[in-house]
Amino acid sequence: MLADGVLILSHCGYSFVEDLATAIGRRRLRAHVLSSRPLPEHANRLDAVRALAGSVHAGDAHVLSIADVDRTLDALQASGVRVLACISVWEGYRALMAHANARLGVADLAPALVQSLRDKLHVRNTLHADGLSRRRAYALTPDMLGQLQARASEYFVKPVQGIASYGAFRLTRETTWATLDAIARQAQADTVYASVIGEGVRFIAEEYVSGTECSFEVLVVDGSPYVVAIHEKCELTEANGTVLEDSCTSPPVSIAALHCAQGIAWLRSVFTRLAIDWGCFHVEARFDGTRWDLIEINPRVGGSLISPSVKALNGEANLLDLWLHVLLDADGAHASLSRLAYTGEGETPSPNATFFRVYFASPGRIEEIRLNALPRAPVVTQVLLEAGDEVDPASREVFLGQLLWSMTRAERDAELDALLAASADAIAVRYRVTEPALGV
Structure with a gap:
């Protein structure tokens, strides 16, 4: 009897491998991992991955190629593994995932469509030409x-x-x-x-697109989009040549259901225009009080704590679980997503709410990290760096840690301001002070 499994494409040994392996295991399937070569400082990373997976395959470079994917699929099939689907949360491998799924006969985006969606110039001006973006x-x-x-x-x-x-x-x-x-x-x-x-x-x-920024977490099954969460970004900070998204809450706290419905309808038109027929998407948009407009479309799961936030909201499945459902059982996914998604009136099927905060590191050597006490305990705590880590200057996010809170919507509405203030310093970090050289 053939062993059934799902192939995970991992970048340098990471890309939510633990979460994906757990989600695949819940479906009584084996996770098989194809990873690009880890960075030198993470040379032993694949040993940890082997403890999670039925098999681990590694490319020769720090970036995977189509040849790596084809070679791995051939090897798995030759060993008696029936690969049911391929999944990757690393955006750089989204086209490779689509290529693998096309080879496996799994419904997914076409690789060429993945590439066009990742072209922000093409997406923006296509939507502008059709009146779906004012920018x-x-x-x-x-x-x-x-x-x-x-x-x-x-x-x-x-x-x-x-x-x-x-x-x-x-x-x-x-x-x-x-x-x-x-x-x-x-x-x-x-x-x-x-x-x-x-x-x-x-x-x-x-x-520039002004307004209140939200992200729509969307799954598309055979051309039908389902919005399973809308996260309002409570704080945005510009620092070190980039924009940092500090905290999010869902459902939106300052946007009414009527305007959420308007956003969902606009999003359906956007997806129709771009011929998006399958997949999982993290769509960032802003609402100026009158209209929604696009920031960008990411053809993947949202980062940080988006996936566990979705599960805390619906009480059943995180975003990775739902994406696997679409890949492995499209008909069943239609039924479950219809039940878990926002209604056309902009209402959620659950009274739950979430709040999460992401903490970013500054350049320097970390001397100490500690968690401070909070009036409401988080349901997820992740500290991603540790004392001794060196953070290099970069024009991108460098995650220090993240915390997720779950509550009813009524509790969130009553406590959000206090939680925003109290959580700001929940993860405290101290950096080593470099003494100036003598004579300077």
């Missing part, structure tokens, strides 16, 4: 940079393909082409993120 995007050149700086409008700069808010910042008159060159060089030297942002890093400038 335009411009490919940045030294000449275009000067033209935009001479205008009265506000613009936001980001790579054409990006992740982790890498190199995303508000355009100012002080921004120079040398600024972009420096970010591009930093991205190309960043082993973890270089392949996601692409060779020959290109930048765009978008007309």
